Amino acid sequence: MPDTKKVKELMVKLTDYPHIPYWMSVRDAIAMMHSVYDEKLGLGENRMILVFDENYQLLGVLRLKNLLEGIEPKFLRKDKKSPYQGLAHADYASLSALVEETFSEKGCKEEAKKPVSEIMMPIKVKVDVNDSVPKAAFIMLQANINLIPVMDGEQVAGVLRMSDVFNELTKIVMG
Secondary structure, eight states: OOOOOOOHHHOOEGGGGGEEESSSBHHHHHHHHHHHHOOOTTTEEEEEEEEEEEEEEEEEEEHHHHHHHSOGGGGGGTTSSOOOTOOOHHHHHHTTHHHHSSHHHHHHHTTSSSGGTTTEEEOOOEEETBBBHHHHHHHHHHTTEEEEEEETTTEEEEEEEHHHHHHHHHHHHHH
């Protein structure tokens, strides 16, 4: 495929993608998520915020799921041993009153004070600016991710979104 595009041709530049430092609160990340994405179009499943350290090294990403887990009561979390783990769907209905009570304003606000470093999804894979789009697609599919950091040497240059990869590679089918 001599005409294969490079990742750098499709990536979103880092300056154009929402990002925060690891020490910011979950509440701050939620506020950013609301401020940077169009509410009329909805947040969408693949909306994310990048998380960096003080040396501007990429540490992780925050997805909508991470942010919801960040305000979830501690005893309901999967990472904690919960007596409710493994229940069938029918059993969950009987717990709805309990869940509604625990997702209280006070509880959620308290949980939202913790730093995003506690809830972010660590970065496991990256691509280089000169990698091909098919190579990036393969890595994204294997790692089961919708967003991948694009590196230029040791620096993060931007991110590549699954939707952009999809649009590019499906031109083959549609063309």
